[in-house]
Amino acid sequence: MQRSPGIDALEAYSAASDSTVSRFIVANGVITSDELTAGGLRVWLTGHDPVTGEERGHQRLSPDADLLLDGTLNHPKSYSIAALLHPELAAEFEALQDRLRDRILLTWQTELNARRGHGGLIREAITRIEVVELQHRRSRALDPHIHRHLWLNIKVLGADDRWSNLDSRVAMKLHTVINAEGELAARTDPAWIAALARHGYSLDDTGEIAVLAGAVRPISRRSAQIEDNRARLITEWSAAHGGSAPSVEVLQQIDRRAWAVSRPNKPANLDETSWEARVRDEIAAIDPNLTTPRAPIPVAATDPHAINLDLLAAQAVVDADERSTSCGGRFSFFDIRAGAIRALSRTRVVAERDRLDGVIAEITERATCSVYRLVADVPPAHVKAFMATETVRAKVRLVGRLDALAWPGRSRLAGELRRFAPNEDPSVLDASQSVAACAIAGTDDLVT
Numbered sequence: 173m174q175r176s177p178g179i180d181a182l183e184a185y186s187a188a189s190d191s192t193v194s195r196f197i198v199a200n201g202v203i204t205s206d207e208l209t210a211g212g213l214r215v216w217l218t219g220h221d222p223v224t225g226e227e228r229g230h231q232r233l234s235p236d237a238d239l240l241l242d243g244t245l246n247h248p249k250s251y252s253i254a255a256l257l258h259p260e261l262a263a264e265f266e267a268l269q270d271r272l273r274d275r276i277l278l279t280w281q282t283e284l285n286a287r288r289g290h291g292g293l294i295r296e297a298i299t300r301i302e303v304v305e306l307q308h309r310r311s312r313a314l315d316p317h318i319h320r321h322l323w324l325n326i327k328v329l330g331a332d333d334r335w336s337n338l339d340s341r342v343a344m345k346l347h348t349v350i351n352a353e354g355e356l357a358a359r360t361d362p363a364w365i366a367a368l369a370r371h372g373y374s375l376d377d378t379g380e381i382a383v384l385a386g387a388v389r390p391i392s393r394r395s396a397q398i399e400d401n402r403a404r405l406i407t408e409w410s411a412a413h414g415g416s417a418p419s420v421e422v423l424q425q426i427d428r429r430a431w432a433v434s435r436p437n438k439p440a441n442l443d444e445t446s447w448e449a450r451v452r453d454e455i456a457a458i459d460p461n462l463t464t465p466r467a468p469i470p471v472a473a474t475d476p477h478a479i480n481l482d483l484l485a486a487q488a489v490v491d492a493d494e495r496s497t498s499c500g501g502r503f504s505f506f507d508i509r510a511g512a513i514r515a516l517s518r519t520r521v522v523a524e525r526d527r528l529d530g531v532i533a534e535i536t537e538r539a540t541c542s543v544y545r546l547v548a549d550v551p552p553a554h555v556k557a558f559m560a561t562e563t564v565r566a567k568v569r570l571v572g573r574l575d576a577l578a579w580p581g582r583s584r585l586a587g588e589l590r591r592f593a594p595n596e597d598p599s600v601l602d603a604s605q606s607v608a609a610c611a612i613a614g615t616d617d618l619v620t
Contacts, residue, residue, distance in 0.1 A: 195222070196273075198281040199300040199329075203274055208304065216304070219327045219335075228327040229335035238326055240304075241343050243276070243350060245269055245320040247358050249392060250384035252309075252316040254373060256451055257463060264367035269320055272357045275525060276322065276350055277303055283346055283553070286330040287339045295339065295552075300329035314442075315392050316451055345554040348495070349506050352513035355379065359517045362524060365471055372466025377518070383466070387458045391451070401430035420498050473522035476531060485538035487515040492539075493560040501563040502556035505540065509553075512536040574618060581615030589613055 192207040195216065212222035217239050219228050247269075255262035281301050288294035306321040328338045358364070359379055368374065368381065376382040389396070405426045409418050418426060456463045491511030492503040512535035516528065544564045551557035586606065589598055592613050601609060611619050 194305045196277055196303045196305060197300065198277045198303070201278060201281065203277055213304065216302070216325065219325075229337070238340060240326055241324040241338070241340060243322040243324065243347065245272060245276075245322065245354060247318070247354065248378075248380045249315075249317060249388040249395075250381040251358070252318040253384050253387055253391070253455060253462075254368070254371070254381055255318055256316050256448060257455070258371055261367055261371060264364055265318060268357060268361055268364045269318075271361065271525070272354060273305065273320065273322065275353055275357070277301070279346075279350065279353070280324060280343070283349075284328070284343055285339050286328050286336045288330070288336065292337075292339065296330040296332060296336070298328045298338075299331050299333075301325070301338075302327075310447070313397065314447065314451075315395075342552075342554045345504060346506055348510040349513065352510040352517070356513050356517040356528070357525065360521050360523060360525075360528070362522050365473070365522050369471045370468050372469050374469060374472070379517075384462060387455055387462055390458050391454055398430050401433045402426060405430055405433075471522060472520065474520045476521050476523055476527070479516070479519050479521065479531075481531075481535055481538060484512065484515040484519070484535045485542060488512040488535055488539040489543055489560055491515065492543075492558075493563060496556070496559075496563075499556050501559050501567070502546065503558050504556045505536075505551070505553040505558070507556070508539050508543070508558065509536045512539055574620075578618040579616070581617065583607070583610040583614040583616070586610065 192209055193213055194205055195208050196203055196205045208216060208222055215225060216222040219231055219239065220226060221228065247265075251265055255265045280303075281298055284298055284301070286296040286298055288296050302325045304323040304325075306323070308319050308321075309316070311317040324338070324343070326338050326340070327335050329335055359375060365375075373381045373383065376385060378385070380388065406418060406423075409422065409426065410416060452463060488508055488511030491514055492507040493501065495507060496503040509532070512532050516532060516535060521528070540558070542561065543558045544561050545551075545558055547555075547557045584592065586598065589606075589610055598606060598609070
């Protein structure tokens with residue numbers, strides 16, 4: 173999920189006056205929809221009712237104010253290839269995305285909150301959200317890439333019947349659950365799995381359609397471009413920093429830059445029939461067997477009653493722990509729940525989503541009971557107040573070892589530093605760097 177300033181959103185999609193987009197309204201758990209024109213979208217994006225023009229709450233006038241949050245429904249690329257080859261699978265894939273979209277919308281309405289009071293310290297439950305959906309068949313590089321954007325308007329209606337801003341911090345931290353729901357839908361949805369089987373397809377351990385997975389990389393020009401950009405930027409960064417490896421934060425910056433560099437413009441006036449024929453030819457060139465109809469196969473599914481809940485709970489903790497490195501090993505209830513959903517998705521269970529709620533809740537509860545809570549009170553679901561037990565033990569052991577090393581000494585004086593580094597010019601260091609160099613060269617056994 174990304175924050176989107178209103179000006180970027182307007183430039184991206186509302187220029188065509190003859191187009192419409194779908195708006196979904198979720199009010200107290202009920203989803204309705206209508207269509208917005210480009211003019212209606214502009215009004216909606218600026219925090220007004222697109223029909224009456226009524227202002228919704230206090231308006232933020234800053235040009236870089238977040239007017240919406242952009243969530244993307246992405247699935248394995250092989251699904252888009254299958255949809256291009258088989259019209260029935262294209263329809264089933266759209267239906268799968270419809271079901272996932274509805275679950276996401278309901279999750280947003282029930283799990284997110286509005287902000288009230290000075291500094292947004294008061295959390296208010298939400299009774300109504302509005303989301304615009306945009307559907308795409310391909311990437312900017314003309315690769316088959318069926319995906320959707322869900323634009324969640326920053327203006328929401330609270331339980332007190334007042335419009336105000338969504339708490340975007342919670343929305344960003346909930347997104348791991350949203351991503352996990354997408355993985356669960358792709359791997360466990362009965363209608364989708366049955367449709368794949370009718371065409372002779374099954375999923376591999378990564379969630380790709382097994383027989384089409386080999387075609388993904390050769391046909392993914394945009395992904396290859398991003399990977400090449402990323403490799404080049406990492407090499408350039410390391411060369412500029414003495415061969416050192418970039419940190420997690422630097423890698424995140426590099427990833428954003430790799431995505432943005434030489435990003436193609438959206439194609440205009442594209443002939444759909446010609447595009448489909450060209451992509452089919454490219455697929456056939458990769459492997460002629462990929463375009464040949466396949467015999468149906470049976471659905472191989474795991475019985476939900478046969479899964480090991482304790483094992484899945486342990487996997488949920490591992491998932492949350494592995495994703496917590498940038499937060500010092502801390503994770504939230506949302507992170508645990510997302511780990512539980514991902515763990516369940518990989519069991520090859522096939523069942524209606526509502527039937528899995530109880531299983532997910534049980535896995536999440538067992539996982540939560542097995543980790544260390546860092547605060548006395550039960551924290552809000554988005555607060556990273558948990559840590560894996562093994563991580564806690566490792567941190568305690570590390571503290572003990574560091575304490576054993578921490579014999580006191582003293583820092584070197586500036587004049588002494590010159591004796592230890594006669595070939596270096598300490599005058600190039602600023603004040604803080606000079607203090608750090610003197611500390612490192614000093615007699616303290618541990619310098620942090």
